[in-house]
Amino acid sequence: MRIPHNEPLGSDISGDGPERKCILSGVVAPREELIRLAISPDGVVLPDALARAPGRGAWIGVSRAELTAALAKGKLKGALARAFKGAELTIPEDLPERIEAALTRAFADRLGLEKKSGRLLTGSDRIAENARMGNVAWLAHAADASEDGSRKLDQAWRVGMEAEGSGMAGVTLPLDRAALSVALGRDNVVHLALTDSGSAARIEVPLRRLLRFLGQGDANEPGKASGTAVAAGPEALTTD
Numbered sequence: 001m002r003i004p005h006n007e008p009l010g011s012d013i014s015g016d017g018p019e020r021k022c023i024l025s026g027v028v029a030p031r032e033e034l035i036r037l038a039i040s041p042d043g044v045v046l047p048d049a050l051a052r053a054p055g056r057g058a059w060i061g062v063s064r065a066e067l068t069a070a071l072a073k074g075k076l077k078g079a080l081a082r083a084f085k086g087a088e089l090t091i092p093e094d095l096p097e098r099i100e101a102a103l104t105r106a107f108a109d110r111l112g113l114e115k116k117s118g119r120l121l122t123g124s125d126r127i128a129e130n131a132r133m134g135n136v137a138w139l140a141h142a143a144d145a146s147e148d149g150s151r152k153l154d155q156a157w158r159v160g161m162e163a164e165g166s167g168m169a170g171v172t173l174p175l176d177r178a179a180l181s182v183a184l185g186r187d188n189v190v191h192l193a194l195t196d197s198g199s200a201a202r203i204e205v206p207l208r209r210l211l212r213f214l215g216q217g218d219a220n221e222p223g224k225a226s227g228t229a230v231a232a233g234p235e236a237l238t239t240d
Contacts, residue, residue: 022061023079024070032205034059035099035213037080044090045080047099049106049206058083063215064096071095103213104175107206108183111192114199115184121193122186127153134160136193138200139170142177145190153191171207174214 020031037045037060038053048057058080060067070076071091080089092098114120121127121136130136131153139157141150154169161168170191173180180189194200211217 020059023058023083024060024062024066024075027061029061031059033208033212034061035103035209039084039087039089042090043088044092045095046092047095047102049099049102049209056084061212064100064213065215067099067213068096099213100210103206103210104179107203107210108175108179110203110206111180111183114194114203117196117199119194119196119199120184121195122184122189122191124149124153124191127191127193128156130160130193130195131156132160134162135195136160137197138192138194138203140173140192141170142175142180142190143173144176145172149190173207174210174216 018031019028020034020036021028022034031051036048036051036053036057038048038055038057039045051057062070067076070079071093076095077089077091080091111120121130127136127139131139136157139153141153150170150172157170158164158166158168170193173192175183177188177190180192181187183189194203208217
């Protein structure tokens with residue numbers, strides 16, 4: 001099998017990294033906003049959620065539904081053949097499912113690292129207290145969190161960030177409380193918060209990739225309500 005030449009690899013959390021082009025849509029975007037595909041030694045196309053695997057990669061910026069359609073119509077096969085320049089490839093029929101699982105795992109792993117750092121908060125009372133004090137840089141809710149509970153924490157966060165009336169709100173995650181509890185090794189994890197803007201920036205990269213692949217990316221676009229603090233006053237925490 002012909003092995004493609006290596007491409008330079010960078011960090012998956014670089015804030016100002018190079019751009020890549022989606023092989024399906026042709027859209028050019030920062031690499032941290034796209035999903036990298038790599039090939040195994042035996043030619044199987046696999047997701048590279050952290051964009052760190054060696055060898056040449058191909059990048060996609062489409063949703064799971066769009067990828068599924070491209071796979072069914074043979075468009076993905078042609079695009080990958082061009083991207084990998086004649087390498088013998090095997091495209092798994094369940095590639096969309098594998099990508100979603102890899103992106104979910106990357107996000108959960110990042111949460112685990114932030115937990116170990118001591119910057120991740122859980123528990124409504126603890127989050128609310130820190131939010132009102134202006135100590136929360138990122139806020140999120142499980143997919144099955146109650147509207148009332150989420151709304152109260154969102155309000156506490158806006159008060160602490162001097163952003164009342166802005167509509168700023170925590171992001172609703174594509175993981176329910178059971179999945180979050182497993183990821184963090186704790187019972188009944190419904191709400192999450194980060195106290196550090198650097199941690200918030202790191203978590204946003206895998207989360208944006210996951211949300212966009214699931215077709216939920218609009219909620220995290222700049223200027224819209226999201227789980228990351230934006231400038232709301234002289235003491236507001238910001239992320240790139």
